[in-house]
Amino acid sequence: MGLLRRLIRSCRTDGTAAVLGRVRRRLWHTRTCVVYRKPLKEMGMPAEYENVVFREAHAGELDWLTDQLVHMGRRRQELLERQFGPGDATVIGVTPDGSEVIFHVWLSRESLAFDLLGPHVGPKDVSTRRLWVSPAHRRRGIASKGLRFVDCVAAEKSYESICAFVEERNVPSRGLHEGLGYEDYGRIVLRSRFGRKFARVRCRGDQTSRRVTVASDVITL
Numbered sequence: 407m408g409l410l411r412r413l414i415r416s417c418r419t420d421g422t423a424a425v426l427g428r429v430r431r432r433l434w435h436t437r438t439c440v441v442y443r444k445p446l447k448e449m450g451m452p453a454e455y456e457n458v459v460f461r462e463a464h465a466g467e468l469d470w471l472t473d474q475l476v477h478m479g480r481r482r483q484e485l486l487e488r489q490f491g492p493g494d495a496t497v498i499g500v501t502p503d504g505s506e507v508i509f510h511v512w513l514s515r516e517s518l519a520f521d522l523l524g525p526h527v528g529p530k531d532v533s534t535r536r537l538w539v540s541p542a543h544r545r546r547g548i549a550s551k552g553l554r555f556v557d558c559v560a561a562e563k564s565y566e567s568i569c570a571f572v573e574e575r576n577v578p579s580r581g582l583h584e585g586l587g588y589e590d591y592g593r594i595v596l597r598s599r600f601g602r603k604f605a606r607v608r609c610r611g612d613q614t615s616r617r618v619t620v621a622s623d624v625i626t627l
């Protein structure tokens with residue numbers, strides 16, 4: 407009875423489609439991520455661009471970022487707070503007058519994917535997460551330029567390679583990363599089976615995949 411009441415309450419606050427999606431993800435779901443990796447070579451100074459200014463955001467801008475990055479959902483303030491840890495960087499692209507964020511990515515050491523990759527990554531690896539370009543500015547090379555800027559930021563922080571975890575069916579993001587020279591390094595397959603979750607991990611050089619149990623609240627990497 408308690409469960410039914412919780413479901414009805416969630417449907418009222420989040421909408422029926424969102425709740426059904428959550429139920430489906432718990433019961434039977436498979437999500438395949440391509441692991442991309444790129445060694446960072448000698449980086450020059452980041453280039454300047456006409457219609458966008460790329461820079462590192464700082465923790466003092468949290469309230470402004472929360473207003474700007476609405477696509478990150480209701481928990482965005484809490485999510486953004488975690489992006490300013492040691493060794494991390496939040497890179498944004500803003501319009502020349504500085505009023506609007508049109509590019510965002512988190513350069514992060516913290517991720518389930520890194521835990522799952524185990525010995526395949528080391529302390530000199532970093533990953534990009536929450537990559538996003540504002541829909542009105544897509545397909546104009548913003549992400550390509552932004553990720554080149556991110557390479558410079560990562561190299562400045564002494565990282566030697568950069569990883570990205572892209573859903574296999576995300577054609578735009580896969581094209582973007584492959585065009586920028588990221589190599590296909592492996593697969594992480596997340597599976598939900600009646601509330602239990604596990605991942606299968608296979609990287610370049612592995613003979614077989616590894617099966618790892620993951621926490622039941624994990625939705626994505």
Ligand SMILES: CC(C)(COP(=O)(O)OP(=O)(O)OC[C@H]1O[C@@H](n2cnc3c(N)ncnc32)[C@H](O)[C@@H]1OP(=O)(O)O)[C@@H](O)C(=O)NCCC(=O)NCCS
Nearest residue numbers: 537538539544545546547548549550572577578579581582
């Ligand atoms: C993926 C995303 C960041 C791309 O940003 P963008 O600024 O439009 O990308 P670019 O203009 O730099 O495109 C670079 C390349 O990516 C690929 N690409 C980008 N959008 C594409 C699309 N809609 N369809 C097919 N390929 C696409 C192409 O190979 C493109 O090169 P081309 O224009 O020479 O063909 C953007 O679509 C986005 O924010 N998507 C939603 C969030 C998301 O999926 N993030 C990635 C999570 S891993």
